[in-house]
Amino acid sequence: MLFALGVEFSFAELKKVQGISLGGGGLQIISTILVTAMVSVGVGWVTSPTQGIFLGAILSLSSTAVVLKCLMERNETETPHGRVMLGILVVQDLALGLMLAVLPALDSPPEQLRAAIGIALLKTGLLAIGSIVTGIWLIPPLLRLLARTESKELFLLGVVALCLGIALLTESLGLSIEMGAFIAGLMISEVEYADQTLTYVEPIRDVFASLFFAAVGMLIDPGFIWNNLELILGLVALVFIGKFLIVTPLVRAFRYSLKTSLIVGLGLAQIGEFSFVLASKGQVLGLVSRRVYLLILGTTAVTLVITPFILRLVPQLFLWAENVPWMKQLLDGSEEPIEIAEHVPTQNHIVVCGYGRVGGNIVQLLQAYKQPVVVIDQSEQRIQQLRDANIPYIYGNAASLHVLEAAGVEQARGLAIALSDPMSTRLCVKRTLELAPDLDTVVRANQAKDIELLYQLGAREVVQPEFEASLELSAHLLTGLGVPLPVIQREIQQIRSSRYLDFRPERLPEQVSRELKVAAQDMNSRWYPLPEGSPLIGMTLEETDLRRLTGVSLMAIQRVTGEEIDYPNAQTKLEKGDRLLIVGEVDELVAFSELAKGAAAIPGENASCLWLLVPDDSHVTGKILADLHIRRQFGVLVQAIRREGKFISFPNGSSDLQAGDRLLLCGNYHALNQVSRWIAPAAESPQLVQIPLAAKPANEPAQEEMV
Numbered sequence: 001m002l003f004a005l006g007v008e009f010s011f012a013e014l015k016k017v018q019g020i021s022l023g024g025g026g027l028q029i030i031s032t033i034l035v036t037a038m039v040s041v042g043v044g045w046v047t048s049p050t051q052g053i054f055l056g057a058i059l060s061l062s063s064t065a066v067v068l069k070c071l072m073e074r075n076e077t078e079t080p081h082g083r084v085m086l087g088i089l090v091v092q093d094l095a096l097g098l099m100l101a102v103l104p105a106l107d108s109p110p111e112q113l114r115a116a117i118g119i120a121l122l123k124t125g126l127l128a129i130g131s132i133v134t135g136i137w138l139i140p141p142l143l144r145l146l147a148r149t150e151s152k153e154l155f156l157l158g159v160v161a162l163c164l165g166i167a168l169l170t171e172s173l174g175l176s177i178e179m180g181a182f183i184a185g186l187m188i189s190e191v192e193y194a195d196q197t198l199t200y201v202e203p204i205r206d207v208f209a210s211l212f213f214a215a216v217g218m219l220i221d222p223g224f225i226w227n228n229l230e231l232i233l234g235l236v237a238l239v240f241i242g243k244f245l246i247v248t249p250l251v252r253a254f255r256y257s258l259k260t261s262l263i264v265g266l267g268l269a270q271i272g273e274f275s276f277v278l279a280s281k282g283q284v285l286g287l288v289s290r291r292v293y294l295l296i297l298g299t300t301a302v303t304l305v306i307t308p309f310i311l312r313l314v315p316q317l318f319l320w321a322e323n324v325p326w327m328k329q330l331l332d333g334s335e336e337p338i339e340i341a342e343h344v345p346t347q348n349h350i351v352v353c354g355y356g357r358v359g360g361n362i363v364q365l366l367q368a369y370k371q372p373v374v375v376i377d378q379s380e381q382r383i384q385q386l387r388d389a390n391i392p393y394i395y396g397n398a399a400s401l402h403v404l405e406a407a408g409v410e411q412a413r414g415l416a417i418a419l420s421d422p423m424s425t426r427l428c429v430k431r432t433l434e435l436a437p438d439l440d441t442v443v444r445a446n447q448a449k450d451i452e453l454l455y456q457l458g459a460r461e462v463v464q465p466e467f468e469a470s471l472e473l474s475a476h477l478l479t480g481l482g483v484p485l486p487v488i489q490r491e492i493q494q495i496r497s498s499r500y501l502d503f504r505p506e507r508l509p510e511q512v513s514r515e516l517k518v519a520a521q522d523m524n525s526r527w528y529p530l531p532e533g534s535p536l537i538g539m540t541l542e543e544t545d546l547r548r549l550t551g552v553s554l555m556a557i558q559r560v561t562g563e564e565i566d567y568p569n570a571q572t573k574l575e576k577g578d579r580l581l582i583v584g585e586v587d588e589l590v591a592f593s594e595l596a597k598g599a600a601a602i603p604g605e606n607a608s609c610l611w612l613l614v615p616d617d618s619h620v621t622g623k624i625l626a627d628l629h630i631r632r633q634f635g636v637l638v639q640a641i642r643r644e645g646k647f648i649s650f651p652n653g654s655s656d657l658q659a660g661d662r663l664l665l666c667g668n669y670h671a672l673n674q675v676s677r678w679i680a681p682a683a684e685s686p687q688l689v690q691i692p693l694a695a696k697p698a699n700e701p702a703q704e705e706m707v
Contacts, residue, residue: 001212002178002274003163004205005064005093006185007198019380020254021087028088028268029095031246032060045292050106054287057099058279058296059239061272064089065209066304070267070311075447078420080378080397081263084251088268096274097179098124103281123173127183135187143193156200159188178277216276216301225298235299236306243269257335257397259318266310270303271296319524328586335400339383344392345372347411353398353428355382358418358444358465363391374407399427404435410613410662414440417459422446426457426523430553430583433458435642435662437548437611448504449515452567455499457553457583467500512566513556517581520555525583527558528596530574535598542570548609548664549639550595551588551647556581591640591649599650609639609666615680616659626653634675636667 036059037052039045046052067085068077076082101120139162146158163184170180188197225232248265252258276297283293321327349372352359359375366373375386376398386393396403398419409415409432417432419425429443442461445451454462471492478488495502530536536544546552557565560577574580582592614621620628630636641648641655642662648655657663663679665672 001065001205001209002093002182003167003185004198004201006182007188007194007201008185017083017087017379020084020251020256021091024084024250024254025088025091025095027250028247029057029060029092031250032056032243035242035246036060046288051287054103054106054278054282055292055296058275058282059243059271061092061096061275061278062089062243062268063270063272063304063307064093065273066270066307067267067311070308074311075422079424080256080421081260081267082421084256084260084264085267088247088264092272093182093274096278097182099278100179100281103278103287104285106285106287124179127170127173127179131183131187135190139187140191143188143191143197147193147196152200155196159197159201160204162188178274212273216273216297219276220297220301221294224294228295228298232295232298232302235295236302239271239299239303240269255338257400259331259335260397263314266314267307269310270307271300273300273304275300335397336402337394337396337400337406339393339395340406341386341391341393344374344394344406344408346408348372348413349374349408349411351376351404351407351409351412351415352418353377353416354418354420355379355386355393356418356420359416362416362418367391374412376403376407397424399424399431401431401435404428404432409436409439410611412436412439414442417441417443419444420446422450425450426453426519429454429457429459430523433547434551434585434588434647448500450519451499451504453516453519453555456555456567458547462499464500467495467503470503471495509564509566513564516556516566520581520583523583524585524589525555525581526589528580528582528589528592530576530578530580531597532576533598534574534596536574536596537576538573540571540573541568544574545609546582546592546595548611549666550584550591550649551640552582552584552592554580554582585647587647587649591647594650608669608672609664610672610676611642612663612665612676612679614657614659614661614663618657618659618679620657620679621659622656624654624656625651628657630665630675634667634671634678636665636671636675638663639666640664 033053033056036056037049040052040055041049046055067089071077071079071082071085077086098121101124102117105117105120142158142162143155146155149155163181166184166187167177167180170183171177188194191197244265247268248261251261251264256264279288279293279296279300282288283290288296318331321331350366351374352362352366353376355363355375355377359377363373363375372392374392374394376394376396377383377386378395378397380395383393383395394403394407396406398404398417415432417425417428419428425443425446429441432439432441437458441459442463443454443459445454445462445464448464448467451462451464475488475492479485541554546554554568555566557568557572557574558579558581559565559575565572582589584592625638630638638651639649641651641657641664643658643660665675667675
């Protein structure tokens with residue numbers, strides 16, 4: 001297991017979060033050891049500070065295997081909290097080797113302890129230097145020699161012999177065999193045959209991982225756990241709460257959002273599987289008694305079992321928190337931009353979310369055409385690259401309303417989303433279109449199953465990299481075969497227009513429905529039964545314009561006949577008895593409920609809607625709607641107000657207007673033109689985007705002329 005972990009280790013991945021992983025991970029280990037030592041000595045759990053330090057070392061490690069599996073199942077390895085957790089876990093795994101080297105020295109007399117630790121550290125340092133030399137000059141030629149034989153069996157035997165040889169060498173030097181196995185993996189991790197090695201070793205690793213956890217189960221005494229159940233459950237609670245209170249502030253101190261810090265704190269609050277290795281060594285050395293050893297085993301086993309359930313409950317916990325006003329305000333406040341570059345364009349610019357390889361290429365092409373651009377990213381390393389290149393940036397979470405507002409998406413000409421995390425991508429699309437419903441939004445889909453979901457959330461164009469590569473390769477080959485270029489381009493455009501259906505494997509409706517419900521569950525969704533007599537009955541989704549009027553996205557419809565329509569299109573009609581799966585914030589769900597019940601008006605047949613920004617110098621600022629008489633003067637309804645990320649649906653006469661508010665106005669074209677000039681005389685055309693809810697009457701001017 002440790003050898004495979006070393007092979008999987010990547011210095012490049014660690015560099016992405018080097019601050020929090022090296023600094024935060026190191027501080028977390030030291031803090032856990034110190035706190036545990038003081039508490040355990042103070043309450044009498046151990047008889048000496050040395051035993052307290054050893055107990056702290058055991059508790060400081062978290063489970064790489066459990067956390068990584070949970071993150072992979074939820075496609076969260078590339079999220080901010082996923083990268084932070086994996087970065088800290090890598091540092092913990094590296095620290096395990098040092099702990100195993102120092103462990104025998106802890107049993108020395110106090111006057112010899114410092115010298116023993118120094119010798120252990122010296123041995124570790126010399127071993128590290130020898131490993132670097134061997135990994136650069138000896139390992140690569142050996143692996144190349146084995147690879148030239150083209151024998152899978154010989155290559156695998158050579159790798160296993162290398163792992164065992166280095167492990168036995170470290171044990172003969174007085175260090176641990178586990179540390180040697182990890183170092184052997186590190187030697188191979190940077191060689192070109194690392195992936196091939198991991199492919200061959202993974203089946204063996206999985207077998208031994210199963211045996212490892214089975215052996216752990218055999219070590220645990222069920223009778224002891226039952227007889228000490230209250231004590232073990234108390235220790236589990238102390239471990240979770242203690243590690244959570246240590247990890248969360250540390251992550252927050254490295255300028256991560258409160259939400260990210262809380263998820264990392266919960267994710268790393270368990271005791272890791274490698275703690276069993278330390279505990280076993282400690283018992284052999286006499287650092288802990290048999291009773292304490294069994295308590296450690298029981299506590300560790302329970303924390304490993306409940307961790308996946310806790311991580312699965314995290315999204316629901318945050319959804320619940322958003323229903324509590326002060327908690328929602330606290331979470332939203334932590335999503336403010338960390339840093340904003342100077343001279344960020346505020347109008348007619350392009351916003352690019354994510355500055356990885358794809359985002360970087362987009363920015364390069366836009367700059368080649370002299371287009372103003374703003375980049376949003378949450379990686380300190382990438383933000384530094386943007387600083388060096390003098391590219392305007394927003395340092396923060398692209399899925400945050402506050403960050404998107406700071407990037408000026410309301411006045412932008414377009415937005416490209418190239419985030420590696422599927423959940424952040426979905427939230428970014430949803431919240432961008434809350435602020436700017438008509439923004440030209442193009443999104444990279446990380447997985448084929450995300451294509452329909454992103455379109456349903458309102459994306460104008462969704463690009464799937466693997467499918468696009470297939471199109472370009474096919475276009476090149478067809479051109480060489482003599483197929484006319486216009487024919488190729490027409491065929492490619494048809495495939496894109498069909499959302500790559502020709503390339504996507506046919507999936508069962510049950511599978512599509514299951515994937516949709518899982519995705520919607522993480523985005524604050526609910527099933528809403530359409531009330532009897534609702535004005536929405538009989539209307540198409542295009543006519544209802546739900547996203548513009550209420551901010552929600554309709555993901556699925558369940559008919560009374562049992563039929564389920566996943567990802568309904570604009571021409572889908574709502575029928576009596578329908579149950580609707582809608583996604584939105586709490587206030588947006590309330591707005592939809594009012595609209596569905598008929599408590600709020602739906603614009604008429606010849607009406608359209610526009611979002612209008614209230615400028616700082618507008619004469620309506622500070623006044624209430626009842627005093628402005630907008631409906632009486634112009635025949636225009638104020639359907640909603642967007643204010644600092646909040647959605648105020650169907651405001652009443654006592655609602656006041658503030659500078660920076662975005663008003664959703666609904667009425668006919670002529671009235672909308674009048675009221676927009678009255679509220680914002682100097683407003684430029686990009687802020688007035690109108691989409692009719694029904695066909696425009698013949699006597700109305702063209703929409704382009706109106707804008």
